[in-house]
Amino acid sequence: MGKLPNIPDIVIGRLPIYLRALAHMIQGGKEYTSSHELGERLGISSAQIRKDLSHFGEFGKQGTGYNLAYLYEQIRHILHVDQQWPVAIVGMGDLGHALANYRGFETRGFRVSCLFDNDVKIIGDSVAGMEILPIDVMHDVIQQQGVRVAMVAVPADQAQFVANQLAQAGVKAILNYAPITLAVPVGVRVQYIDPVAHLQHMTYYLET
Amino acid sequence: MGKLPNIPDIVIGRLPIYLRALAHMIQGGKEYTSSHELGERLGISSAQIRKDLSHFGEFGKQGTGYNLAYLYEQIRHILHVDQQWPVAIVGMGDLGHALANYRGFETRGFRVSCLFDNDVKIIGDSVAGMEILPIDVMHDVIQQQGVRVAMVAVPADQAQFVANQLAQAGVKAILNYAPITLAVPVGVRVQYIDPVAHLQHMTYYLET
Numbered sequence: 480m481g482k483l484p485n486i487p488d489i490v491i492g493r494l495p496i497y498l499r500a501l502a503h504m505i506q507g508g509k510e511y512t513s514s515h516e517l518g519e520r521l522g523i524s525s526a527q528i529r530k531d532l533s534h535f536g537e538f539g540k541q542g543t544g545y546n547l548a549y550l551y552e553q554i555r556h557i558l559h560v561d562q563q564w565p566v567a568i569v570g571m572g573d574l575g576h577a578l579a580n581y582r583g584f585e586t587r588g589f590r591v592s593c594l595f596d597n598d599v600k601i602i603g604d605s606v607a608g609m610e611i612l613p614i615d616v617m618h619d620v621i622q623q624q625g626v627r628v629a630m631v632a633v634p635a636d637q638a639q640f641v642a643n644q645l646a647q648a649g650v651k652a653i654l655n656y657a658p659i660t661l662a663v664p665v666g667v668r669v670q671y672i673d674p675v676a677h678l679q680h681m682t683y684y685l686e687t
Numbered sequence: 688m689g690k691l692p693n694i695p696d697i698v699i700g701r702l703p704i705y706l707r708a709l710a711h712m713i714q715g716g717k718e719y720t721s722s723h724e725l726g727e728r729l730g731i732s733s734a735q736i737r738k739d740l741s742h743f744g745e746f747g748k749q750g751t752g753y754n755l756a757y758l759y760e761q762i763r764h765i766l767h768v769d770q771q772w773p774v775a776i777v778g779m780g781d782l783g784h785a786l787a788n789y790r791g792f793e794t795r796g797f798r799v800s801c802l803f804d805n806d807v808k809i810i811g812d813s814v815a816g817m818e819i820l821p822i823d824v825m826h827d828v829i830q831q832q833g834v835r836v837a838m839v840a841v842p843a844d845q846a847q848f849v850a851n852q853l854a855q856a857g858v859k860a861i862l863n864y865a866p867i868t869l870a871v872p873v874g875v876r877v878q879y880i881d882p883v884a885h886l887q888h889m890t891y892y893l894e895t
Contacts, residue, residue, distance in 0.1 A: 491891050495884035500868060520868060559890045566886070573785035578882070580781060583866050587883045588890065627893060628886060652889035654882055658791050660708060660728060668892060670885040674786070674862055675795045676703035677878040678774070678836060681860035682767040682796065683699050684876060685835060 486534045493531055494554055496521060501551045502586075513544035560588025565626045567650070569641050570633035571596040571604075571611050574656055578630055579607040589628065593620050597637075614644070621648040628652045635659045642669070694742045701739055702762055704729060709759045710794075721752035768796025775834045775858070777849050778841035779804040779812075779819050782864055786838055787815040797836065801828050805845075822852070829856040836860045843867045850877070 500520050504512055514525035514532075521528075532538050532550075535557055539545040555561040566589050568575050579591055594606060597614045604611050612620060621629075629650045633641050638657035645653060646667045653669045655661055661669050708728050712720055722733035722740075729736075740746050740758075743765055747753040763769040774797050776783050787799055802814060805822045812819050820828060829837075837858045841849050846865035853861060854875045861877045863869055869877050 492888050494891070495881070495887040498887065499866065499881065499884065503867065557891065558887045559893060559895050560887050562895065564886075564890060564893075573781055573788060577781035577785055581882075583883055587887065589883065589886055628890065630882065651893055652886065654885050654889075658707065659711065668889045670889060672880060672882060672885065673703070673707065674789075674838065674880060675791055675797065676707065677862050677880065678772075678797055678860065679703040679706065679766045679768050679795065680700050681862075681876045681878060682772060682836065683702070683765065685767060685772075685859055687767050687770065 490531045490534060491558075493523070494558055496523075497528070497531075498551065498554045498558065498560075498587075501547055501554070505547050505551060510547055511544050512547055512550075514539070516544075555588070558588070562588065563590045564588060564628045565590055565592035565624050567591075567593045567595065567617070567621055567624075567626045567629040567645070569595045569614070569617070569629060569631050569645070570637075570656075571598075571601055571606060572632065574632040576606055578632060579609065592624050592626060595620075614641075617644055618648040621645070621650060626650060628654075630654045630656065632656045698739045698742060699766075701731070702766055705736070705739075706759065706762045706766065706768075706795075709755055709762070713755050713759060718755055719752050720755055720758075722747070724752075763796070766796070770796065771798045772796060772836045773798055773800035773832050773834045775799075775801045775803065775825070775829055775832075775837040775853070777803045777822070777825070777837060777839050777853070778845075778864075779806075779809055779814060780840065782840040784814055786840060787817065800832050800834060803828075822849075825852055826856040829853070829858060834858060836862075838862045838864065840864045 500517060514528040518525040518528050538550050568578050568591055571594055579594055594609050594611045595614050595617045596602060596611050602611050602613050627650055629645050631638055631641050631653055635657045638659050639661055642653055642661045642663055646664050651667055655669055656672045658673055663669055708725060722736040726733040726736050746758050776786050776799055779802055787802055802817050802819045803822050803825050804810060804819050810819050810821050835858055837853050839846055839849050839861055843865045846867050847869055850861055850869045850871055854872050859875055863877055864880045866881055871877055
């Protein structure tokens with residue numbers, strides 16, 4: 480499958496959610512699903528799901544629905560997670576530890592391959608079988624390992640510096656946990672994990 | 688301001704992002720901004736920002752733009768974060784520790800008020816000045832403290848059980864870190880933190 484142009488980014492953002500639900504259905508022993516069933520599970524309309532998937536081809540059959548294993552493999556391929564991307568973690572506080580020890584990466588296309596921090600008290604420590612390395616060597620290690628994906632779990636006032644270093648080393652995708660909007664060169668993508676933004680989204684709906 | 692009906696949820700979801708950017712601008716000493724400047728900072732079109740904000744009233748003036756302090760206070764009020772919501776954390780592994788120690792809640796409308804785990808080896812430990820309590824007492828503590836917001840950082844196979852308990856105790860907003868879609872009663876909202884979904888969203892755009 481070649482590069483598919485003109486697909487809205489918001490559609491791409493839903494594919495990982497579909498993939499996660501499909502994986503759970505497959506684990507549960509199911510072989511087929513429908514846009515209706517998937518929609519019920521995810522709180523998304525079946526029309527939306529059919530429209531999203533139609534950007535990429537014909538995956539379902541009228542009557543029998545989607546073959547789960549087939550749809551799962553196709554979406555893995557579309558998202559380029561039918562391979563394992565090596566991932567760097569920068570910032571090895573509690574959050575960095577949680578990410579390094581998280582067991583949900585391998586089955587979903589990623590493998591934590593290197594850990595960095597600037598605190599001499601923890602550099603050299605072993606976490607999840609890897610040694611915490613100093614930021615000084617980050618550029619070289621990232622290039623040697625061909626890392627293009629990184630997670631940033633440093634304090635807000637260090638995140639921009641770290642992002643600059645990562646971009647210079649060739650990282651193209653940054654998942655940023657620091658509560659700050661990063662400026663990055665063209666060609667580098669950033670996604671944000673901000674738990675407070677999610678909480679605030681929900682308190683809008685709560686009676687005060 | 689009364690309840691504002693019929694505002695798309697996707698618009699509500701962008702308000703916390705605007706709020707975060709406004710806070711950073713105010714911290715930086717600025718007094719005014721424009722939809723153009725805000726858009727540049729966030730990678731959102733200025734037209735989108737003006738349209739989003741127009742759902743809630745007239746915040747800007749032609750020529751001078753938005754008064755930052757005023758807009759910030761208005762959005763805080765709209766999102767109900769001009770108060771502090773007590774928050775429960777369930778699951779006190781590395782991630783729960785990271786959340787309990789995170790200093791970004793207080794200024795943005797939340798205060799971690801209780802910690803729970805089912806591991807007798809850590810129950811009673813003190814984290815961020817709070818004692819880790821057993822799940823057995825969760826229902827009572829949540830009701831006593833009037834907690835309606837919780838963060839779930841337990842393994843996937845325990846998350847649905849915990850969500851059930853939280854909903855029964857009166858929690859209305861759950862931020863779920865476990866990689867599983869939760870079923871909750873009507874009136875309870877769930878948002879998900881799934882780092883892998885964000886990574887997969889970005890690898891779509893990477894050359895393989």
